[in-house]
Amino acid sequence: MAVAREQKVTRPPLSQKEAGAYYTPDAVTESLLSWALRSESDRMLDPSCGDGRFIAGHRNSVGIEQDLAASELAMTRAPWALVHEGDFFAWASNTPERFECAAGNPPFIRYQTFKGEVRDRAMSLCSRVGAKFSGLSSSWAPFLVATASLLQPGGRLAFVVPAEIGHAPYSAPLIEYLSAHFAVVHIVAVRDKLFPDLSEDCWLLYADGFGKHTEEIRFSAMNTFRKMSAPPKSFTRVSMVDWREWGRRLRPFLMPLAARSLYRGVIADKDTRRFGQLANIGIGYVSGANDFFHLRPSDANRLSIPKQLLHPTVRNGRALPKRRLTTSTVGKWHQDDEQVLLLRMPKSGRVPAAVSRYLDSEAGFIARQAYKCRVRDPWYSVPDVQIPDFFLSYMSGLEANLVRNDAGCTCTNSVHSVRLREGVDAGGLLDQWESPFVRLSTELEGHPLGGGMLKLEPREATQVVLPAESVLQGISNPVIEEALTTLREWRHYAVAK
Template sequence: MLTGDTAELRKARGAYFTPSAVARFISAWAIRSANDAVLEPSCGEAVFLHEAGRDGRHKGALVGVELHDSSAAQAEQTLRAEGIDADIHVGDFFHHSQFGVYDAVIGNPPYVRYQDFSGESRVRARQAAFRAGVSLTNLASSWAAFTVHSALHLRAGGRLGLVLPAELLTVNYAAGVRQFLMDHFNDVGLVLFEERVFPGVLEEVVLLLADGYDPRGIAGTDHMTMWQVRDAAGLIDLAESRRWTPPSKSAKWSAGLMSASGLAAYDHALTGQGFTVLETWGDTTLGMVTGNNNFFTLAPAKARELRLQPTDLLRLSPPGSRHLRALTLTDAALDALGDAGQASLLFRPADEPSKAAWRYIKSGELLDVHQAYKCRVRSPWWRVPYLRPADLFLTYMNADTPRLASNRARAHHLNSVHGVYLRDDLRTDGLSLLPLASLNSVTLLGAETVGRAYGGGMLKIEPREADLLPVPSPAHVRAHRDALNRVRPTAVAHVRAGRLLEAVALVDDVLLTRGLGMAAAHLAAIRNDHADLTARRVARGKDSARGV
């Protein structure tokens, strides 16, 4: 470690120095000839250049770029001491739109979370990515732009070998990066680790091995090669690889985190007639946005106290989703929620408000409710944009897994849940059977791959992601209607008691074991992978909460 260069300072600039075994593996893979020109951007102490030149036989250019002057000076000193001829440039890699071209670009890009990645650094990074046609959102961490900009310094046919956060596989903001890699490389490989490989760092990483760079983005690939090893020692002899084709080039690569057996069983289930995606059943949409739930949502007792009229109010699924965990919302259940003091009414006069409603509107203006952004941009401010009642509700912030619930009460919903509007010919079966049928191990595993981890390890699923959620097909559900109805009472009892996996086991027996003839070993692999991905998500949530 450099004198005065603390762990806090390294973390602030996203510098996590790479274990030599990892750098040696990537260097050996990426460099095919002693004459290759090699670039290590954000080189730190140049561990990759050390590996590239360690045998003393490399003749091609070895070049590093490093923002931190002390690290650059240390790199120059140690390289010179080992007799390695390399050029280290001090400066911001993103300042150089064309910093030469190379046969191989290798390294460990800085990892700075979006909260700390700001100002000129963010602007330059986004501009660099945009030059390659990749538009990054403000949520993007530093490594995303760095990956794209690194590729732009390759010759045609070149290799890109990088240590990247496992976020590459899962986050929405990396969609453009995933698309870019598959558009511009003939082969994309990933090495996944079962254990964390950076001492003292809880961030999970993958190794990106992208071969055959095509600057024009004409060739590309639609699949990737994956290897899974326990730790850095496993890089000495990579296990058997597997090939995986994502649903689209920009789609999440979360399925790459599955075991080989789990992925094979999952893919086999999805390629048959038993499963489809939720979009087949209907359209998933966001709920209504009030601008101020405290004002617009009311318990029945409060509405009576204010003397509001039925024409001033709509029946509402209360904010949140805890009450939807039992697969259906009935009239009786909604009434019980209201009687218990929950906000089961929405203030939304359809036409002329009653006198009591006008008084309530005036009280809101005295409290500046009308100044909230969503209220301010609509006219009149107190009329929430209308959505007709959905057929199903879909929970979108989940500790365990997204749940579907039938809206038998024909209640309206806010944006704390999504609404699913079933297709006319599927409405009957969708209302009565889909919420139960979706409690199966394939759907649970699919939710972990299409959703994303959120604060505290919650699983968040947006409407576009929900469209891709694997669920039993209409034909499969119809074929097993009677068996599903037989297990319904027990399954619902399990769900109400918080025993989700016991309910899932009942549905699995109907739809997977008997319905699809799924072998016990295949079902076990799917369940194990679901447990592993859930554990990863929860662990990442805890790490994030600690600021790791």
């Protein structure tokens, strides 16, 4: 058994979520190995070898694994392999070794926990080889750039990747790097889940000819994965120019060509607007202690909180009705004694005695320890409370819901606040929003979330396309409906509903 122990690991084994480790099904492993390997003499690298299922498939392999328990499994499974225990980026920054190919399933650790020295080393290494990632990058993308930098000229990559490669902004530097350093870049989208226990979808990445470059992405879309000895022969050639014009996203290429052409044509029309041209779109307020700052009407009465310091609020998108939020809906919330009254305290001025008692209660003592409360002055004054013209659901099932605020409510950061720009007439906005074309635009400009949900960040919402009424009337709805159904199926809404 060849083992390189780079550091003594004394901590408990990492949880699956901490390690970003979801082990690869055999059919996927065997396929990716077939794609990457050309001969028995090829030296192969797995930068996050986990329990060793990739390095076990090839006798001339090197694996890196940060988790002691997993690396011991890998050594047992592949006793002929050289297994390094430790941080891949530290090893990659110093090793003189180079490889004919690399294959595996890199850890998917989101930016919130991909931090500290490991992240610094990753970003430094990637920057040196020409790939600059934002602070929001998850771990897998830098993993692949660092791995590619260790290839021999002509080398190959074959990896499982999150489906976020098709839409996440942080994946764009990876694709730019791959196209600038490989002769072939092939991304295989798989609709059915490769990992049934994982909410995120996964696709496959193949790159060949390290040291050269390409001006296109080969893009294949398949409903169900099957074992393949080579990447799919059927693919769409997506030029790098087209990819960039579509916002550096591949997800639009899941739609038929007719729908893409129609969509681009509408964007080019001089009377077409983006939602951000009509309105400011942002998140609602962050209270820091929701249970404390949101009261039920019965509690507000019991505590004698002055009514002028209580404001009805929308706490999540599920509370929103269709089209309009009216005073009758708010009255129903009161009747049902729902926790929808925000304690809206000004930053200065006298605090009523009843409010002081509430602030000094046990619940108030706990609330003021919360981070968002602790760092503001005064801690009990919730900032950024706005009364928007419309609400927009942040995460949606069938479709993103735009609701006019006829009741004068505010909203938390679980819902988007939409405030019209000065002089904008929104008389027909709701009807426009509910058209099939705009529904399709929310699918394209937003992105899938686990569990079949559609997520629409404020930045994405500003890009939703709003055609002129005359243009809407001339759009072929069957083409749009087909594309809309396709994108919903790819985010598994039909399964989740």
